[in-house]
Amino acid sequence: MSGPREVAQRTAGNMLNDASRDYLGLIAAGLGLSISGLEMVGGVLLAVGGGALVAHVRRKQHPEHERFAWWFTLVAAVFFATLAGMASPHLFPEWPPQILMALAGVASRGLVLFIIKGMDTLVSDAPGIVRRVVEALLRDRGGQP
DSSP: OOOHHHHHHHHHHHHHHHHHHOHHHHHHHHTTOOSOHHHHHHHHHHHHHHHHHHHHHTTTTOGGGHHHHHHHHHHHHHHHHHHHHHHHHHHOTTSOHHHHHHHHHHHHHHHHHHHHHHHHHHHHHHHHHHHHHHHHHHHHTTOOO
16 A cells, blocks of 8 residues: 555656646746647637738838748747746736637738847937937037937
8 A cells, every 4th residue: 555655756757757748838938828738829820821811912112021921930930929928927818718719810921020220220320329329429428429
């Protein structure tokens, strides 16, 4: 007859064994998502579908980025969906996380283009920005710009 300690050890071993077989759940937990693995996959698929839909509809608006925009949008959809899945319990706890993940996927194309445009502007305007910051610092300290 086994005692309570042996039963507890067997139960804990069975739980760890079951958890280690749920690879999707482990991936979701590793990404910081508090949802099950299947919910994560569903949200990511919705996000990729939304991102692909928007990328297809808007493909002629930015032909200079078309070569990499399709795949980059899909990768961005997964990235932004993961962030939305992590934020969903804090922002909208009553909503299913897949809704925010899908919305993040739809917004991914616009977010990618916004980031590209912002980085292009920042790189081209960096010398002027640094010059204005230095002038402002010198002016505040009473020096000559």
